[in-house]
Amino acid sequence: MARPSLNDLTAFVAVATHRNFRRAADEIGTAPSTLSHAMRALEERMGVRLLNRTTRSVSPTEAGYRLLGRLQPALASLDEALDSVAGFRGKVAGTVRINAPRLVAGLLVRTALPRMAELHPDVTVDIVVDGRLIDIVSGGFDAGVRPFGSVPKDMITVLLARPLTFICVASPAYLDRFGEPGTPEELLRHHCIGHRMPSGKLYRWEFERAGQELALEANGTIVLDDEELMVEAAIGGLGVAYVANWAVEAALSEGSLRKILTAWVPAPEEVAVYYPGHRAVPPALRAFLDIVKELRKKGP
Structure with missing residues (x-):
C-alpha cells in the first residue's frame, strides 16, 4: 500500500472533525469537490472506507474514528516539533484572534497580554468578547477561551493559571x-x-x-x-x-x-484556551500558548 501524503491525512482529519466537506474545504483552502475526490482516493489507497457519506452529512466510520484518534495527537506533535525551531527564524510576528467571554478577556488583559507585549511586541492579540460558545474555526478564530467542561471534545486545551469559582x-x-x-x-x-x-x-x-x-x-x-x-x-x-x-x-x-x-461554594472549574488540533499552530498563537503555560507554572 502506498503511504498517504501528509496533506491527505491532514485533509481527512479536517473532514472527520467538521463532518462537513464545505467547512473542511474552507479551512484548508480548497474546493469541496476536490476534497471529496481526495478522500475517495485516500480510501482506495488504504483499502478501507473511512467516511460515511449521505446527501446531507458525512461522518467517520469505525475505521475512520480509529484513524482520527491516532492522527490528531500525531499532527499536534508534529506542529510542536516544527514550532520548536521557530526561535531560530527570528522574532515572532502576526495576529492571534481569540474568542472569549468578557470576564476571561479581562483576566487575559491583566495577565497574559502584558507578557505578550514584553516578549513579542510584533504580535497583535485580537480578542473578541462573546459569551456564546461558537465554532471558532468557522468564525475565523485561532483559539477560544471557555470553562474546561464546555470546550468541544475535539479541541486541544491549555489550562489557565486560575480556576473559576x-x-x-x-x-x-x-x-x-x-x-x-x-x-x-x-x-x-x-x-x-x-x-x-x-x-x-x-x-x-x-x-x-x-x-x-x-x-x-x-x-x-x-x-x-x-x-x-x-x-x-x-x-x-x-x-x-x-x-x-x-x-x-x-x-x-x-x-x-x-x-x-x-x-x-461549588467546586472550582478550570478554564482553558482551546484550539483545533488538526491544523498547524501559527507562531503567534504558539507564543500566546507558551505564555499561558508559563503563567500557570507560576501559579495564581
Whole structure:
C-alpha cells in the first residue's frame, strides 16, 4: 500500500472533525469537490472506507474514528516539533484572534497580554468578547477561551493559571438592612440580581456543600447580562449577586462587598484556551500558548 501524503491525512482529519466537506474545504483552502475526490482516493489507497457519506452529512466510520484518534495527537506533535525551531527564524510576528467571554478577556488583559507585549511586541492579540460558545474555526478564530467542561471534545486545551469559582456577594449596607442568609433556600426571601445568559435563559444559581448539590432560580427585580454590572449593582446595595470570583476580587479586598454562603461554594472549574488540533499552530498563537503555560507554572 502506498503511504498517504501528509496533506491527505491532514485533509481527512479536517473532514472527520467538521463532518462537513464545505467547512473542511474552507479551512484548508480548497474546493469541496476536490476534497471529496481526495478522500475517495485516500480510501482506495488504504483499502478501507473511512467516511460515511449521505446527501446531507458525512461522518467517520469505525475505521475512520480509529484513524482520527491516532492522527490528531500525531499532527499536534508534529506542529510542536516544527514550532520548536521557530526561535531560530527570528522574532515572532502576526495576529492571534481569540474568542472569549468578557470576564476571561479581562483576566487575559491583566495577565497574559502584558507578557505578550514584553516578549513579542510584533504580535497583535485580537480578542473578541462573546459569551456564546461558537465554532471558532468557522468564525475565523485561532483559539477560544471557555470553562474546561464546555470546550468541544475535539479541541486541544491549555489550562489557565486560575480556576473559576462562583460565589454569592452582597454589600455591607444590604446585609445590615436585610440580614445575611444562612442557607441557599433563604435567598428566595432576598433581593437577588438575576443573570441572563447569551441564550436568553436565566442562569440558575448552583451551590454545593459536602457533596450535596443545589440549584435555585434566585432572581429578583433586577436581571443583567453583564458580570461587571452585576457587581456594580451589588455594591450599590440592590441585592445579592452570584458572580465569578475573578469579578469581585477588588470589591472584596476594598470591603465594598462581602462574601456570603461560604459553606456552599461549588467546586472550582478550570478554564482553558482551546484550539483545533488538526491544523498547524501559527507562531503567534504558539507564543500566546507558551505564555499561558508559563503563567500557570507560576501559579495564581
